[in-house]
Amino acid sequence: MYDIDNTRLYSPFLREEHHQWREQMRRFVEREISPHINQWDEEGHLPAGLWHKAAQVGLLQLGYPESYGGVPGDVFHTLVAAEELARCGAGGLYASLMVHGIALPPLVHYGSEALRSAVVPPVLRGERHISLAVTEPGAGSDVANIQCRARSSGDHYVVTGEKTFITGGMRADWFTTAVRTGEEGFGGISLLLIPAAAAGVERQALDRKQGWWCSDTASIFFDEVKVPRNNLIGEENGGFLPIVHNFNGERLGIAASCVGYSRVCLQEAIEWAQARKTFGKRLADHQVIRHKFAGMQQRINATQAYLELCACAEQQGQLKVSDVSLLKVQATETMEFCAREAMQVMGGAGYMRGSRTERIYREVRVNAIGGGSEEILRDLASRQMGI
Numbered sequence: 173m174y175d176i177d178n179t180r181l182y183s184p185f186l187r188e189e190h191h192q193w194r195e196q197m198r199r200f201v202e203r204e205i206s207p208h209i210n211q212w213d214e215e216g217h218l219p220a221g222l223w224h225k226a227a228q229v230g231l232l233q234l235g236y237p238e239s240y241g242g243v244p245g246d247v248f249h250t251l252v253a254a255e256e257l258a259r260c261g262a263g264g265l266y267a268s269l270m271v272h273g274i275a276l277p278p279l280v281h282y283g284s285e286a287l288r289s290a291v292v293p294p295v296l297r298g299e300r301h302i303s304l305a306v307t308e309p310g311a312g313s314d315v316a317n318i319q320c321r322a323r324s325s326g327d328h329y330v331v332t333g334e335k336t337f338i339t340g341g342m343r344a345d346w347f348t349t350a351v352r353t354g355e356e357g358f359g360g361i362s363l364l365l366i367p368a369a370a371a372g373v374e375r376q377a378l379d380r381k382q383g384w385w386c387s388d389t390a391s392i393f394f395d396e397v398k399v400p401r402n403n404l405i406g407e408e409n410g411g412f413l414p415i416v417h418n419f420n421g422e423r424l425g426i427a428a429s430c431v432g433y434s435r436v437c438l439q440e441a442i443e444w445a446q447a448r449k450t451f452g453k454r455l456a457d458h459q460v461i462r463h464k465f466a467g468m469q470q471r472i473n474a475t476q477a478y479l480e481l482c483a484c485a486e487q488q489g490q491l492k493v494s495d496v497s498l499l500k501v502q503a504t505e506t507m508e509f510c511a512r513e514a515m516q517v518m519g520g521a522g523y524m525r526g527s528r529t530e531r532i533y534r535e536v537r538v539n540a541i542g543g544g545s546e547e548i549l550r551d552l553a554s555r556q557m558g559i
């Protein structure tokens with residue numbers, strides 16, 4: 173087996189504790205995930221007990237306040253975890269198992285004490301689930317245009333509308349939901365914690381997807397759903413800021429996963445090229461093929477370095493939206509390049525279901541679209557360049 177860690181660019185940011193965490197995560201993935209992931213992906217779901225196992229190793233709780241059951245960890249611990257989870261080569265695993273990573277932070281940072289203590293501990297223990305519900309059939313990239321309405325009615329809001337493409341939506345106990353409480357545009361959006369069990373909530377699985385098969389994706393329908401006013405997260409009509417604030421962590425996590433998927437592609441392609449013979453020699457001995465590996469490594473190194481600098485900036489409160497936006501673009505393009513090159517090296521065998529590369533190839537686009545598409549992120553960055 174080719175040891176992909178030998179090609180890892182030296183990182184001045186990772187300390188002994190991060191290396192130990194990587195080893196712990198690697199053991200967790202090798203024991204609890206990799207042997208089963210093909211079956212889970214084909215069956216279209218993850219087993220309920222996996223969240224409990226992830227809590228036992230401290231994965232779900234990483235970086236959350238200890239007062240709510242969190243365990244200490246910095247941004248580099250979260251990047252290491254994302255990269256190690258990617259080694260199973262199924263993006264649906266990270267998307268679903270770690271979906272609280274995008275749904276919980278608004279609550280932790282902006283929610284009331286009562287809401288936090290009711291929701292955060294059971295989610296971190298892996299007993300309950302929470303999803304982020306922003307996207308609507310008529311508003312994806314254009315978040316400011318959401319139409320799901322929350323009408324004020326005494327000590328309640330009454331919510332009517334539809335959300336779609338919601339990761340973990342079939343399993344969720346709560347939705348951190350973007351709703352319209354005021355005028356059109358970003359100034360009229362609020363965040364509301366909606367219990368999935370509330371009367372008037374319905375959901376429908378979206379299970380015909382190109383990839384992420386083991387991750388459940390759902391449309392959520394709200395029909396005159398009564399939600400206590402106390403479930404407001406942050407200020408009324410002040411929901412846009414927490415949503416935008418949330419993007420930094422999500423984009424760093426996606427970038428780290430993409431580096432992980434790229435390394436998987438590189439490893440599988442090298443192993444194949446070392447074993448396969450064409451025209452009397454190993455595929456790996458053809459210069460054209462070796463150059464493909466160098467090209468993949470070059471892009472992985474560049475993305476890793478960019479990612480770690482952004483993580484360092486985040487730690488110091490200096491991360492610019494334009495930088496993390498372009499980082500995500502860099503990472504998805506690297507994944508796309510590596511998936512393409514690895515498939516090409518593996519020839520017909522790479523096209524057949526069963527390799528991690530084949531699945532990663534199918535899952536390029538969801539990374540390039542979700543969490544801010546390449547077009548939207550480039551536009552955001554270019555507008556901040558003051559051109």
Ligand SMILES: Cc1cc2nc3c(=O)[nH]c(=O)nc-3n(C[C@H](O)[C@H](O)[C@H](O)COP(=O)(O)OP(=O)(O)OC[C@H]3O[C@@H](n4cnc5c(N)ncnc54)[C@H](O)[C@@H]3O)c2cc1C
Pocket residue numbers: 303304305306307311312313314336337338339340384389538541542543544545546547548551
């Ligand atoms: C599997 C999956 C899981 C998801 N999970 C979640 C989730 O948990 N929660 C959630 O809220 N959302 C989720 N999403 C939604 C995701 O964030 C959106 O798909 C994404 O924001 C893009 O929105 P859209 O699909 O409506 O595309 P659109 O916004 O309609 O865009 C379509 C295309 O047009 C481009 N485009 C749009 N506007 C412009 C412009 N001004 N200039 C140039 N190009 C433009 C886009 O880049 C894109 O390529 C998920 C999506 C998928 C596929």
